[in-house]
Amino acid sequence: MAVVETASVTRRVELGRSHVRLRLRAERIARESLPGQFVNVRCTPLAFSRKVFEDWDTFLRQRRAGGTGATRTLLMRPFAVYRRWKEGPEKGQFEVLFKVVGRGTAALAQKQPGEEVEVLGPLGKGFDLDWCRRLSTAVVVAGGVGLAPLYPLVEFLRSRDVHTIVIVGVISEHDVPIEVADSRVTLSFVATRPDLTITAKEFERLGCEVGVVALEGDKGYTGLPTEVFDRFLHWSDGGARGEAGVFTCGPWAMMREVARHAAEHDVRCEVLLEERMGCGVGACMACACRIRAANGEVVRKRICVDGPVFDGSEVVWDEG
Ligand SMILES: Cc1cc2nc3c(=O)[nH]c(=O)nc-3n(C[C@H](O)[C@H](O)[C@H](O)COP(=O)(O)OP(=O)(O)OC[C@H]3O[C@@H](n4cnc5c(N)ncnc54)[C@H](O)[C@@H]3O)c2cc1C
Ligand code: FES
Known part of the structure; x- marks a missing residue:
């Protein structure tokens, strides 16, 4: 079952020109995540996100003007669970490995050991x-x-x-x-x-x-x-x-x-489909992809709850 955990950063490594590996201490996610599942990470501190809701007019004004750092990182961002340790000296920790592509990942890449991030997971359906x-x-x-x-x-x-x-x-x-x-x-x-x-x-x-x-x-x-x-x-x-x-x-x-x-x-x-997501928990349909059901009918499935792993022969590939 997915849980919200306040995870502390225990290690940060930069790789190549634009990749970062972040190790986080979050006992349940490290213990319960299965291959192919993911976590949602709040890249901007929650207090900052709450402030946006408190000042709704500013939020809407900024949004109409094309969005700001605050609005763009309001939603949590999905990342695969890369490494996780269920035993040994690293027990209770897991890692995300990500490429910096926008505001959320840029903010997350700045996190240093000792800082905390809010994480929701494990989410989704992994490999068979x-x-x-x-x-x-x-x-x-x-x-x-x-x-x-x-x-x-x-x-x-x-x-x-x-x-x-x-x-x-x-x-x-x-x-x-x-x-x-x-x-x-x-x-x-x-x-x-x-x-x-x-x-x-x-x-x-x-x-x-x-x-x-x-x-x-x-x-x-x-x-x-x-x-x-x-x-x-x-x-x-x-x-x-x-x-x-x-x-x-x-x-x-x-x-x-x-x-x-x-x-x-x-x-x-x-x-494993890594398309753009909204809520990450099945409520908004932002992540819908087209899947061909056994009877040939094409249906929309949510990557966040029905996936992110699908049978390759079921995916309707003519988009993306
Ligand atoms: C289930 C799942 C697992 C994922 N695991 C990883 C992972 O382990 N490592 C990793 O680096 N990334 C992963 N991603 C992609 C990651 O979530 C996005 O790169 C991230 O949300 C971008 O946030 P941002 O705020 O930095 O970018 P934004 O500011 O939101 O967007 C910046 C640019 O990146 C593009 N973009 C945003 N999201 C995606 C996406 N999902 N796919 C392709 N382009 C996108 C936008 O179109 C835009 O051009 C995963 C996505 C999913 C759905
Ligand atoms: S991201 Fe909202 S339904 Fe999947």
């Missing part, structure tokens, strides 16, 4: 863990900061001994949401392998095959993550390798391609 348990191979395709919700999933898959391949697409190795390192290890299913690759140690430590694919630069795999994913699909068509599953999160166009190619190869794919 019963299905995950039965897989022999999983391919996880992340685009940029879309890898955040995929970490707990990979952790779960590896704890069940599922052979897991993680493909992370980034613009360049200088603007990545995680720590990367040069490596000599290559993806097993890629025929033409570069001498030097880029890996994400945090995922590698879980025991998966990792390939960072950069759009710019000449090191490692270059191009789009979907191109590397395609090579996996063609390779896996070659023989019976047990049940495979695909998971993706990132830019809409990337997820659409991953879902389409997976369907063409008859592999089930779960997608």
Whole structure:
């Protein structure tokens, strides 16, 4: 069940040009969140938001004038639970990993250890863990900061001994949401392998095959993550390798391609949609996306409560 917790910031790390990792102490969220669930974070202090409601005329005036920092960060912002610790010295803490794109994320990026933020969660419906348990191979395709919700999933898959391949697409190795390192290890299913690759140690430590694919630069795999994913699909068509599953999160166009190619190869794919939200708890329909029901009818579903994870074959992809 979702709870509101006042979380204290315990660690803050800047990554690349625009990503921040914030560790928060919030016992229940750390203990109860499942892979794929998210939290709503109040990026601007509550007292400041209350002031806006108290001075409603000013609020409306500012809004008509195009909005201010106050109005734009009034709503909580959704973030995936990236890391969480249920035991050990970090017990009771979780991390969000985010890209600074606007007022809310800019305000959140300023938080320092010792400061507090209000957090609501865990929210939403995560990955189908019963299905995950039965897989022999999983391919996880992340685009940029879309890898955040995929970490707990990979952790779960590896704890069940599922052979897991993680493909992370980034613009360049200088603007990545995680720590990367040069490596000599290559993806097993890629025929033409570069001498030097880029890996994400945090995922590698879980025991998966990792390939960072950069759009710019000449090191490692270059191009789009979907191109590397395609090579996996063609390779896996070659023989019976047990049940495979695909998971993706990132830019809409990337997820659409991953879902389409997976369907063409008859592999089930779960997608995590990170569209703009309003209330985050099912009340406003701001996050509605179009889903094709089993009878073929297209219905609107709320990403915040019916998702954010959906079956890739159900999403109507011609928007976004
Ligand atoms: C379930 C879920 C999980 C998410 N997890 C993460 C995460 O782990 N890390 C992370 O960095 N982001 C995540 N996001 C996206 C994040 O919520 C937005 O980037 C954030 O709300 C932007 O707030 P802002 O005030 O900084 O930007 P705003 O000032 O509101 O907007 C700035 C710009 O960003 C665009 N924008 C705003 N929200 C989104 C969005 N959801 N998707 C694409 N563009 C957007 C706007 O169109 C605008 O151009 C998640 C979203 C959802 C729905
Ligand atoms: S954000 Fe309000 S219904 Fe989903």
